Amino acid sequence: MTRVKVCGHAREDDVAASVEVGADAIGVISGVPVDSPRAVDPERAAELLEGVPPFVTGVLVTMPETPEEAIELVERTRPDVLQIHGPFEPTDLEAVKETITRPVIKSVDASEPEEARAFDSVADTLLVDSTDASGAGGTGRTHDWERTGELVRELDSPVILAGGLTPGNVARAIESAEPFGVDAASGVESEGGVKDHEAVDQFVRRAQEAKEEVPAR
Template identity: 35%
Template sequence: MTARVKICGLTRPAHVQAVAECGAAYAGFVFFAKSPRNVSIAQARDLALTLKPGVAKVGLVVNATNDELDAILAEVPLDMLQLHGKESPARVAEIRARYGLPVMKAVGVADAADLDQLAAYEAVADQILVDAKAPKGADLPGGNGLSFDWTLIADRKWSKPWMLAGGLTPENVALAIEKTGATQVDVSSGVEAAPGQKDDALVRAFVAAAAYS
């Protein structure tokens, strides 16, 4: 099974080019000041404009206000919004209706109890990102290089497209796909030489591993 790949946290033109060339389906740009992968609106606009057609441009935001989203979308030609904060199902629905863009909602998972919230978000989002839950007190809601127990979602049936994230690397992504049945996977820190600095060889290796899982 070939999984569609999202490379998130892109910050440099060369890395955007590598993502496009290796066959990734999604390119992610982070609008969150605490992240080492944060980009300005101007940077994201320039990076997005270099992408070839067919690669979906995803903007990751964390508890963004309408004013913040207005500013981003006025400049950056995004294809999807990824909500990675504590947005409620009602807020997800509001954003989707206001901007007319597909919305992906990230849900952090650490144990079986965290799965209960998935149904509410499935009802209002276009896609679900199932990610490892950030540790208490962490500055980042994602991109921490942590995984979760994949057997928690091994037999789950999904009503919407979903994406697996959390601690994925070129070395373990094939196993993760096998264990969960994921048809889409998301990676950020797992293909970096340093926080916020993508490694082109790791990006290519990850996409290749996801394709031959």
């Protein structure tokens, strides 16, 4: 069953809309050294994550420079899951996991499969994305889904597919890569940081409809 994450929430009504249409996970971005219309300060992130109801996963998405920075932000925002982007070593991730009690998702670039392999035994889940030079996501660019599908079959960690996903292509992406989950941010927005509720509804529905079309491995 392909899980669906909608990322980059900055408003309570967007969180509520994504939950209402059946998103499995709600992403909130904070603590990133890049200019993003989806990023909020830690206090705001804590408020938004607190509004995620039971049985839906609240995910803090961040780009820490050190394990200590990641741990402090988790303590301040209290997410269900931590998602780390940017240059982070496997040993850094191990240090974070030794301290926090949440599962950790590590973002890796689709063009660097060796990075995914390096984190495979450390991360709880890997997010394969089309990142920019800083390692940030939200670029709106797709990548080779069939190649990512090869990683899905090779790696032990569950793989979330991200990068340029929209209501119009998410079903094809799932059929090509057969991921554990899919993740959209800019592809379901009316403008930067503002979710298009109809697009979110279509994205979730089409991802759910695609589940039955994916052949069992």
